[in-house]
Amino acid sequence: MGMGSEPDVKVxxxxxxxxxxxxxxxxxxxxxxRVEHAGDGLRGLNLAMTGSYDALxxxxxxxxxxxxxxxxxxxxxxxxxxxxxxSALDAVDERVRGLRAGGDDYLTKPFAFAELLAxxxxxxxxxxxxxxxxxxxxxxxxxxxxxxxxxxxxAREIDLKARExxxxxxxxxxxxxxxxxxxxxxxxxxxxxxxxxxxxxxxVSRLRQKIDKGEESPLIQTVRGAGYVLRAE
Amino acid sequence: MRSSIxxxxxxxxxxxxxxxxxxxxxxxxxxxxxAVRHDSEVAVRSELESLLGTWRGGGLxxxxxxxxxxxxxPTTQGFAYLITQEHSVRIAGxxxxxxxxxxxEASVGPVALEVERADVWHVRSYRLESVRLDGGRxxxxxxxxxxxxxxxxxxxxxxxxxxxxxxxxxxxxxxTVSRRLLGRVxxxxxxxxxxxxxxxxxxxxxxxxxxxxxxxxxxxxxLLDENDSLVxxxxxxxxxxxxxxxxxxxxxxxxxxxxxxxxxTPPDSRRIFEAFATDTERLLDTFNGLLQLARLESEELRRSxxxxxxxxxxxxxxELYAPLAEEAGxxxxxxxxxxxxxxxxxxxxxxxxxxxIDNALKYxxxxxxxxxxxxxxxxxxxxxxxxxxxxxxxxxxxxxLARLVRLDASRAIPGTGLGLSLVEAVARLHxxxxxxxxxxxxxxxxxxxxxxxx
Numbered sequence: 001m002g003m004g005s006e007p008d009v010k011v012x013x014x015x016x017x018x019x020x021x022x023x024x025x026x027x028x029x030x031x032x033x034r035v036e037h038a039g040d041g042l043r044g045l046n047l048a049m050t051g052s053y054d055a056l057x058x059x060x061x062x063x064x065x066x067x068x069x070x071x072x073x074x075x076x077x078x079x080x081x082x083x084x085x086x087s088a089l090d091a092v093d094e095r096v097r098g099l100r101a102g103g104d105d106y107l108t109k110p111f112a113f114a115e116l117l118a119x120x121x122x123x124x125x126x127x128x129x130x131x132x133x134x135x136x137x138x139x140x141x142x143x144x145x146x147x148x149x150x151x152x153x154x155a156r157e158i159d160l161k162a163r164e165x166x167x168x169x170x171x172x173x174x175x176x177x178x179x180x181x182x183x184x185x186x187x188x189x190x191x192x193x194x195x196x197x198x199x200x201x202x203x204v205s206r207l208r209q210k211i212d213k214g215e216e217s218p219l220i221q222t223v224r225g226a227g228y229v230l231r232a233e
Numbered sequence: 234m235r236s237s238i239x240x241x242x243x244x245x246x247x248x249x250x251x252x253x254x255x256x257x258x259x260x261x262x263x264x265x266x267x268a269v270r271h272d273s274e275v276a277v278r279s280e281l282e283s284l285l286g287t288w289r290g291g292g293l294x295x296x297x298x299x300x301x302x303x304x305x306x307p308t309t310q311g312f313a314y315l316i317t318q319e320h321s322v323r324i325a326g327x328x329x330x331x332x333x334x335x336x337x338e339a340s341v342g343p344v345a346l347e348v349e350r351a352d353v354w355h356v357r358s359y360r361l362e363s364v365r366l367d368g369g370r371x372x373x374x375x376x377x378x379x380x381x382x383x384x385x386x387x388x389x390x391x392x393x394x395x396x397x398x399x400x401x402x403x404x405x406x407x408x409t410v411s412r413r414l415l416g417r418v419x420x421x422x423x424x425x426x427x428x429x430x431x432x433x434x435x436x437x438x439x440x441x442x443x444x445x446x447x448x449x450x451x452x453x454x455x456l457l458d459e460n461d462s463l464v465x466x467x468x469x470x471x472x473x474x475x476x477x478x479x480x481x482x483x484x485x486x487x488x489x490x491x492x493x494x495x496x497x498t499p500p501d502s503r504r505i506f507e508a509f510a511t512d513t514e515r516l517l518d519t520f521n522g523l524l525q526l527a528r529l530e531s532e533e534l535r536r537s538x539x540x541x542x543x544x545x546x547x548x549x550x551x552e553l554y555a556p557l558a559e560e561a562g563x564x565x566x567x568x569x570x571x572x573x574x575x576x577x578x579x580x581x582x583x584x585x586x587x588x589x590i591d592n593a594l595k596y597x598x599x600x601x602x603x604x605x606x607x608x609x610x611x612x613x614x615x616x617x618x619x620x621x622x623x624x625x626x627x628x629x630x631x632x633x634l635a636r637l638v639r640l641d642a643s644r645a646i647p648g649t650g651l652g653l654s655l656v657e658a659v660a661r662l663h664x665x666x667x668x669x670x671x672x673x674x675x676x677x678x679x680x681x682x683x684x685x686x687x
Contacts, residue, residue: 023484027491090525092580093537110483110517113490163552189549193584196518197591202556225490225510 009033009054009124014044014070015086016062024057027113033120041065048074053081055124057116060087060098068101075102082123084116095192108192114226118178125177137172140232142211142219144172153211163188164207171220171230180227204228239411247400247407254399262392269381273360274340277376280312281362284372293370297325304349313348313359313375320371328373329354332361335373339363343378358382417446421453433461472527475520482520486513515649519637522651526636529581529658538663540685541582543573543607543614550586551605554594561594563620564602573607573614576685577663585659588652589618589678595648597622600675613665614684621675630669656680 011033015021018039025035036051038044041062048056048070056074060067071083085103087094098106104123107116137144141154149165151158160168166188171179181200185191204220212218217233284303288296293316300314304327315326323330329347342360349355359375366372417440424437436457437450489510492498498506551567558565575582586605593603600621607616625633625640632638634657637650653667656678660667665682 019480019484023487027487030491090528091537092578110479110521113487185553189553191549191553191583191587192580193587194518194521195553195587195591197557197594199553199557202560203553206556225493 009120010052011035011055011057011120012038012044012047012051012053013057014038014041014048014062014067015057015059016040017059024113024116028117028120031117039063041067041070045070045073048079048081049077055120056081056083057120058083058085058103060085060089060094068098071098071102080127082127084120084123086111086116090192092192112180112225114178114223115180115182118180118183118227121177122174122179122183125174137169139172139175139230140217140219142172144168153215158210160207160210163203164210167203167207168211168230171228175230175232178223178226178229183227239415242414243407243411245407246410247403250403250406251400254403255396258392258395258399262388265388266385269384270360273342273376273378273381274362276311277340277342277360277362277374280309280376281364281372281374284314284374285364288366288372293324293366296366296372300325310350311377313346313361313373313377315373316366317371317373319369324370326373328375331371331373335361335363342375343381344375346375348375417450421450428457468527468530471523475523475527479517479520479524482513482517486510486517489513519649519651522649522655523636526651526654526658529655529662537578537580538576539579540574541577541579543575543616544569544571546579546583547586547605547607547616550583550590553587554590558590558594558603561598563594563597563600565590565605566602567605569605569607570609573609574685575614575663575682577682581659581662585656585680586616586618588656589616589680592652592678593618593620593622593676596620597675599623609684610681612684614682616680616682617677618680619672619675619677621672624671624675625669627671633669634667 009032011028013021013024013028013035015024015037016039021037021039025037028035036047036053038047042064044056044058044062045065056071058067058070062070067085067087071085074081074083082104083102085098085106086109087098087106088109090108095106104126105119107119135146137146143152144165145151146169151160151165151168167184170184170187182192182194184200184204185195204222208218208220212220219230219232221229221231223229284296284299287299291298297316300316303309303312304314313326313328315328315331316324317331318324320331327349329349332344332346335341335344340360340362343358344361345356346359346361347354347356348359357377357379358381360378360381361373361375363371363373421437424435427435436454439447439450489506492506493503493510547569548567551565555565590603590605597603597620602621604619605617606619607614609615629640633640634653636654639648639650657667660680660682663682665680668679668681670677670679
C-alpha cells in the first residue's frame, strides 16, 4: 500500500494467533515496514526489552504473559516505545484499562488493515515527532490558530463550525498521514462505534468545501478504503 | 384482583370452619337435650304405667293406697302424684292443685308444680303425664325436671361459647391460610415479573417445607433453567458461527483491499473485487452486529454505567448526523429538555440514538424533517426520534425489533436488520424499552430509560 509517510518503521508484533500474525506481517511489509513477531507475552517482552523498535503491536490476550502486563512491565522499565493494543474486547472500560496500562492506541478486532496502518503511523509520529504544544498549526498555506480558533488559507479567513475545526485540527496534526473515519469519530466525538453510514464523509466534504474550494492545490485528499490525508502536493 | 382472591379465600376458609363447627356443636346440643328429655319422659311413663296397673287390678282404693305409699317412699322421692275429681277436688297425692294448662291425656313439661315433700311444700319443675281414669277422675304423674333447666342452660352457654370461639378461630385460620397461600403465590409472581423485566438469573425461592408449592416452584425453576440453557445453546451456536466466520472474512476483505490497491490489478478484475469487497463488508457488518448483540445480552457491559447528561449525548449525535440529514434534504430538529440524566453506557446510548436517526434517514424520506426530542415523562426519560416517512404498518412494529428482520419495502436499502435489535438490547440493558408509534405519517421511535436520581 505504501501510503505511509514514515517508511521503514521497525515493528514488534506480539500476537499469538498465527494466521493474524502472518497476515499482518505480510501486509505491514508491503506497506514498507519491517516486522518481527513474537507468539507469546514472555518472548515478546524479552524482545521489546532487548531490541530497538519504533512501535509495538500487542494483542490484549496472550499466552504466558498477558498483553497488558507486557506493556506495564515495559513502562516500569522506562521503555516508552509507542504501543498499539489489539483486542477482541470492545467495552469502553477495556479501552480505558489498555490506555491506562501504557498503550498509545487501542484497536478492536476485527479491524481493517488500513485502520491499523493509519493508527500505527500516527502513534509512531506522535512519539518521535515531539512537536510540542504548538498553538498554531501550519500546512502549506493553511494555518490553524488553536488559541484564537481562527483558520486562514493564504489571505482568506475561513469560518468553520466547531466540529469542522476539530476535524481540521486532527488532520493537520497528522499532516501527511492517513486519518481514518474511525479515528476522526474517536478524536472529535469520542465515539468508538461504527456508524455504518457515511456520516464522517459528509462532515469532511463540507470541511473540504471550505478549505479547498477554488484553490489550485487541494489539501484534503481521500484515501480509498482508508480515510483522509491532509498533504501539500 | 389479587386482593379479591385473598378475600374470597379468607372468607371461604372462615365460612367452612365456622359452618362445620356450628353444625357439630348444634348436633351435640340437640342430642344432649333429646337424651335428657327422653330419660325423664321414660321415667314418667313407666311410673304412670305401674300406677295404672295397680288401678286396673285393685281399683281406686288400691291406686290411692299406692300413691299414698309412693309419696312417702324415699326411692320415689323425685315423683309427684295427683288424683283429682274433675281436676278440682284432690283425692290423693302430693301436688297441691291440678295445673291449669295441663289437658287430659297429655305429656308435657317441664311445668312448675307445688309439691309436698316431708310435710313441706316446694315449687319445682316437673315433666308431667296425665291420664283419665273413670268417674271424672284423673291421674297426674310428674318427674322432677328441676335439674334439666340448669343443665340445658349450661349446655347453651357451652354451645354459644364454643361457637364464638370456633368462629374466631375460623377467621384467624382464614386469614392465615390466605396470607400463607398467597404469599407463596406472590413470591412466584414477583420472580416471574423480575425475570420478564430482564433479570434472567432470577429463580423462585423454595421454603424448607418441601410442600406442593415448593414442588411447583422447583418445576418452574427447572423450566427456567432449561429455557436458559436452550437460549444459551442457540446463542452459542450463533456466536460461534459469527465468530468463526468473521476472521476469514476479515482476511478476505484485507486481501481484496490489497488487490484493489495494487496497480497491477486489471480493471475487469477490479470491478469484481469491488463487488466482493462490498459483499464481504456487509457480511462482516452483520456478524459484528450479531456479536455485539450477544455481548450486550450477556451483560458484559453493565459495569461501565455512569450518570450521563442526556442533553449532551443527544446533541452530540445530532451534530454528527445533521450534515447527512441536510444532504438527504431533511432538517434535523433537536429539542432537548435540559438537566435530564440517565445511568448509562455513553457509547451504547449514543449508538442507539445514532441507529434511530440512521433509520429515520433511511426510511423517513418523503417528509421534510426529522425531530429528535428528549423529555421527562412519568418518572422516566424519553428519547424520541420521529420522521414523516412511509411509516411501519402496525402489524409489523413488533417484528422489526427482532434480529435480522427487514421489511419487504426496505430490502433495496442497505442494512443488516440489526439496528433496531441493538436499540432494543441497549434499552433492555439499561432497564428501559423501545417502542415504535405511528407519527401520522411516519415512525415515532421512543427510547424510554429510567431517570437517574439527581
